[in-house]
Amino acid sequence: MEPDRYEEEGRPRAEDLLFIARRDEKKAKEGRLTVYLGYAAGVGKTYSMLQDALQRQREGKDVVIGYIETHDRPDTNALVDSFEIIPTVSIKHQNLSLRELDIDAVIRRHPQIVLVDELAHTNAPGSRHVKRYQDVEELLQAGISVYTTVNIQHIESQNDAVAQIIGIRVSEIVPDTFFSDADEIRLIDVTPEELNIRLRAGKVYIKDMAEAAVQRFFRTGNLLALRQLALRYMAESTNKRMIGYMRTRAIPGPWPTTERLLVCIRSGPTAEHMIRAAYRLATRFDADLIVFSVDIDDDRALSSQEHAWLNQALETGRRLGGRIVRYRGNDVAEEIIRYARRSNVSMIMLGKPHGLDVIFSPVYRVIRKSHGIDIHLYEPKGNSAYIPLQQQIPLFFTVEYVISFILTIATAGVNLLLREVVGSSNLLIIQLFPVLVSSFFFRRRVALFTAALSILIFDFLFVKPYYTFTIDDVQYFIAFVGYAAIALIISSLATRIRHLLPQIWQSEVEVETTSGLSRGLVEAKTRQEVFEILADQMHNFAPGVFAVLIPGSSGLQIGAGDGVYPLNDKEKAIAQWAYDNGQIAGHGTDNLPAGKGYYIPLKTHRMIFGIMAFAFDKPEEALIPENKEIFETMAFLGALALERL
Template sequence: MESNRYDEEGRPRAEDLLFIARRDENKATEGMLTVYLGYAAGVGKTYSMLEDSLQRKREGKDVVIGYIETHDRPETNALVENFEVIPTLSIEHQNLSLREIDLDAVILRHPQIVLIDELAHTNAPGSRHVKRYQDIEELLQAGISVYTTVNIQHIESQNDAVAQIIGIRVSEIVPDAFLSNADEIRLIDVTPEELNLRLKAGKVYVKDMAEAAVQSFFRTGNLLALRQLALRYMAESTDKKMIGYMRTRAIPGPWPAAERLLVCIRPGPTAEHMVRAAYRLATRFDADLIVFSVDVNDERALSPQERSWINQALETGRRLGGKIVRYRGNDVADEILRYARRSNVSMIMLGKPHGLDIFSSPVYRVIRQSHGIDVHLYEPKGKSIYIPLKKQIPLFFTAEYVISLVIIAAVVGINFFLREYIGPSNLLIIQLIPVLVSAFFFRRRVALFTAGLSILIFDFLFVEPYYTFTIHDWEYFIAFVGYITIAFIISNLATRLRHLLPQILKSEAEVEATSGLSRELVEAKTQQDIFKTLANQMHNFGPGLFAVLTPSPSGLQIGAGDTDYPLHDKEKAIAQWAYENGQIAGAGTDNLPAGKGYYIPIKTHRMIFGIMAFTFDKPDEALIPENKEIFETMAFLGALALELL
């Protein structure tokens, strides 16, 4: 019989107590390890370590420097002057003089805290240890506490991810086991924009090196990805400490470290209300919000009102900071569950089914199959929403069935005409045509319906004895089984193809809009080149007029794009408001929506460079939430490129 997590309620197991006792025994004689973690050079790891150490010194602690790399940064050099520095060893290797920690001198001096920069460093040949973290292990065992620094790319578990991001595999790495024993990991974080400003100001590298670094390593995409890795690593480290805390207090768990809420909406008058309710729930649980919609049929099958409902709900979710996901598929429940499992969703919000809809709603399938995921059912507040009876009754007999019946009737007529000239085996092949057509073009249940009906009709009309369902020749029975199998296989393949193609085309459009734009922005040499690049990319989202508006003494003017853009007084006033307030405005927004154009500021957190102006011929089709996210990404990438000039 498997033992319970706890022998008695409120008391930890003996193994947990033994683990705690051994850990405390080791820590009683060892020094404390504090690691300052960053995602790139220049975020301020060494400076923060020195500042904290200066505070420890003011508190009466004995603090010395065992090894420091200031890179001649004036502010860092000024802090170093406050500490005793133990001279480093000088080791000659291939006509180079390499500085390394003098371990014996540090141990002999035996301070309470020693500062050692660049944890991932590989020691010079002939040193006592191959790696610097091994030097630190010896100091910790000697009872000396250590403050040290490291970047995320040097942690062993992150090595593959970093190589994929920057295209270079980092050779100097630190084992995760070493960092897991750290008493404290402090994340030193700045935005990529602030880091690039430091780089330009010469606070990270000298000018020539800084320019080369921006072109190679310090690209915004690289920095964003590395920063995300550092934040995730820090979250995982915190989660491990939380589990340790739980073990010492016999708290059953585990506690979830992060939550992700998936709200599933469909076209209807309550869709937007449901998104807002999901946002409130996500805020309460401190969860990430994902707004998810599945288009079961072709989007053109939706009425204008239904399209308005779904787009408005998605736009509300995007405005509230949620991630927008829109799929096409034949089975709503399958799509919800597939996405939830793949995206590590912890909660799902669904609309509560009403009326006769409860018999066909995907809600119950999601509830039954969403193992390990909390499910919340949303009920509209206030006056109940009237649902027409035809919306409650599942529509099984659709146009697809009618078309299949017409094709079956046509093939039966052809076989009646040919049965005097060809044998039953060839007639059976002709009878397969409706099955193939419906399996390829229609839903699975339509294909199976067509296959079954075709079998019955063929058996009744063309297999002896005629006009009965009796089968004397079992070869026909095998053929009939083949009918069903072929219909099922082709329908599955066709369904997957119909589902994947729109997603692939959408992904290609998004990738081209962002990666293609990024490539062109890198090659741009002047502000005007960047404006022209943005204007050219804006034409890819539908027919209309597009321009980049730039500031001038007389107000905004057309800097690139279509010179006949309708920038009359009303549109110019809306664009000017967007520029002055740094907010999106115009058609399809909550800010001055009476305008015809859609205006996005080209801005970073520091300044605004201009406005991207869109006037689509069919704004309802172009200004959908997915496209708006792409537009904002384009504007942000353009602003970053302008800031780096």
Template sequence: MTDTEDKRPEPESLLEIARQEETAKKSVKLTIYFGAAPGGGKTYSMLYDARMRKQEGIDVVIGYVETHGRSETEALLKGLETIPLVRTEYKGVRLSEMDLDAVLARRPGIVLVDELAHTNAPNSRHGKRYQDVEELLNAGIDVYSTLNVQHLESLNDIVFRITGIRVSETIPDTFFQLADEIKLVDLPFEELLKRLKEGKVYAKDMAENAVKRFFKPGNLLALREMSLRLVAGSVDEKMLLYMRAHAIAGPWSATERVLVGVLASPYAEQLVRSAFRIASDLSAEWVALYVETASHTQLSDKEQEWLKNALDLAEKLGARVVWTKGDDVAEEIARYAQGHNVTKIVIGKPRRFGLFPTLARKILVRTRDIDVFLFAGKSEQPVPKKKIGIINPLNYVMSGVAVILGSLFGFLLRDILGQVNLLFLMLLPVVIIAIFLGRGASIFAAILSVLIFDFLFIPPYFSFAVSDVRYFLSYLMFIAFAFVISNLASNLQYKVQQLQQSESRTITLYGLSRDLVTAQSIEQVLHLMIRHTGQIFPCDMAIFLPGNGEVSVRASTDGFRINPKELSIATWVWLNGEPAGLGTDTLPEAWAYYLPMKTADTIKGVVGFHFDSILEVLTPENKVVLDTIARLGALAIERIGSKDSKE
């Protein structure tokens, strides 16, 4: 290889540079004033820079600034235009929030939005302020904002271990990494404590409590170190990207891929954050994988909430979320890792060890060439008991009747069949019950069969006494055998159900794509989308298409609720190209779940879905199916539109 080839720029780095240059052409810039703790001067620095930009002739307005009563900060507000806040009332408390629509209508050059991690008031368009900022950036408005290090999602567990305080308001690290400029506002902890005691951070009565709980020298030192490391890491990342793009020599590492195995546990979110930090340190792409087994139906409501929160968090932090099905969690994780060139696996550390191999041990055995990280989580809440499946008394009655009928038949032929054949005859209804009625009814049938067999066919007759210990051992083996059969039958039944669902979805999506290819009009496309979606999901559905700068309903089911509120949400999705509505963080009070109908470079419309049970339907796997339906429809509309334009 020649020296010229050695110095050739890396394609991935050139693509990243191109992406950044394209972003720069849009003249949209996010600047974050970053610090280690409240009171460090972030808002002051932001306002000072804003005044400088105003003197340079740039149109600067204040969307939201919190001065906390600090006189030197309030002095910098003079001369800067302030957008009036929106006043709302929630449970008797008056709340003030940034008027997002007013800022969008004003369209300044730069808007100041303080406290990036803030949680908006209920019924706001977005649940978090950083989502407001994201919409402002999409609208072409530069944003100045502030953030403390403890509000980064991936550091939530570390901050808790350092300070003993769980920070509830966080932003995804992926949004923090989008910042074009991160300005570190650093203040030595001695100076910060002095400002706190002087009442320049909080009122003096609040300051004493803050010093005891949060503003301890050790806490401030640790938080300051984390903030310095983060900003340095951000600079390093940009420097490495520049060096790669310009073929500057360096020891470049091979591409890494990290996989985190997510389980329904109280440690799931902590595990996801740890995996994200590992992937970030390695500049690696990462995957969050959940394996659905037959036991998934037995998850408690709390466990389902843990699982959903962990997968949502992984998606916010930039992971590819994969939901797969299988019998063995370790086998599925190993199969996925080996099939997708995963180099590192992150899983939870076993809480206890017993006779049977743990999940971690199984994965270690199956993935000899892959590094495995064991994470020891710390739970702040107890693990709830497993959900007990609903017992259907009719199944047990039917099991008892089947066993009794089999016993009567055996009793009539007892002189012909003999004890061995009678025992197999008693096993027959147990196997049939296991296949059709499930595990519980099968085990009940096995125990009842043993009792009847002992009572009718083993001397002393018509007694439950056991004269020979070998019979007792045979009974135990009979019950164990029935238990194994019932488990196998239950797993087989679960597999058959999953295969039927997967096959049904595959056939329906294939039918939709085939029919859309031959569709001759947009009305036909919309009709096909609604009809095929109804074959997969029992839901109400509406499709909105743009025209004259707004969207309107072009097709819907009879039960879909269409009103100005839902129409405005569909319009927002069309303008911003992001999902919104029920089950999301954007406009969660909506009646339906809305998806943009995207092609490679345009948004052709919006599709809305209403489900009776949104949490059960909006799993990562089902979201992929819904997104596929929306994209297939968009491609068909684009094809018909281009055909009409040519004609």
């Protein structure tokens, strides 16, 4: 490989400089994010945050508290008294009054620094955002710097490892992409022995809870493992920052080559955990992450729970910055190898087969054929979900088998009526009919079952000596082998067609949408033409009403699309928030999810031009991860055209 010209000349790479320029331009408009990271409650995150904030205040900075949890610790309470506190907002839920950060009050006050404790907190139902970290993102976009606290168990990529350590899965998590934008991460660390001393002294929880907490969560082994996770995460974060610093200043490497990790998932309870493990591996190797799924059976064969598992896993991969690729195919192993070769994948992660899946799994075929590609086998951590034996064994008494059985028996009955009239060679051709039907309409194993059943019935009823399975004429044996070969060939071709057609149709929609949109946008002469082109393309995905919203004198209004779009006060407020903050909002998101519509800003690096508004009749079917990526691509292409005009 030839050395990079920029490295030879001792200059930074052009793409690195472009990244720095864009990041600096973005940071110039946003506040700075400082995260105080710990491995357990009581290590001193909140106290350290308050101490640093007090020092900033003494330096003349305008510092306020937006939300704080002191847990009635005297030393922490004493520090809190030194700051102005923005009153929290009270939200009623199930006869309870829940205290939440008042985002609007903080933005109106607009301090230089605001303290927001408990970053991973889930907001009360009816809040603007589902998670508090999204509140923090809005404050940062408003130009307010934020100090916040979080424990290692709440970082999404560490969730599975923590569950294995403490035996409890933490539900409140923050995506790793949030921390990648942090200006500073400060590790607050004490030894497990010191933490247990604090606990027993009542400095972590109230004293009557201390012993129970020590027995469950605060065991020394747990704390050591959690501390190791926090230290390792901090080391990896520091290493990435150092590599970025050295690259932009052309400091000699050596630099790792670009790696691509392909994580192959299927619907199941561990799919999401596997993607998190793949993300950790990709981070360690500085690799691009690709989430790959192959649909073998018809989607109708998946239960609602299996659909939910798969979509949730794909959404997690998308949220962690991975590229989503979903194929239909007849052979999982072949599809994985074909895509890996074509996309220059350097690593493949596969699920480790268990039970009877060892016999049917395509994992070993991928291993044999993946020359030059590293293979990583994923083993679920902790107590993985048990798969019942009846789910591991292929089910033979499905509707397909019943239909094939009845058709084979009926054909044999017709042949019995014709046995004295038609020659045995013609009877053999007639008996081939159910094999052809099963091969074309059903799965391969159903076709082979039908072929075997037809052979046995024909041999028993129509080959002399009758009513035995003896074959005296070798020609019949050759014919029976041909039966099986025909069933296998036709079934393979028909199955591939059945699986490829939906993929081709989906690809046609995607290609037509992007190419048609691109052609139309290039030819557009006015902004109104761009809006109308976007609105027209939005109808290609699923039934519903769609519109492009543009700013007007009285707020957002319909600029193109369906005039009957339900832009009531609630939907208008959600769309306006998406426009003001440049973030996707509405149904299927964590930003104002109570709305009916799905709103994507038409934004470029410099400005926002409007909102693409989707109100699907069946949003759960339309708002899948693959479609969301297409919608965002459409919005970006439209915004580029608007910027050009």
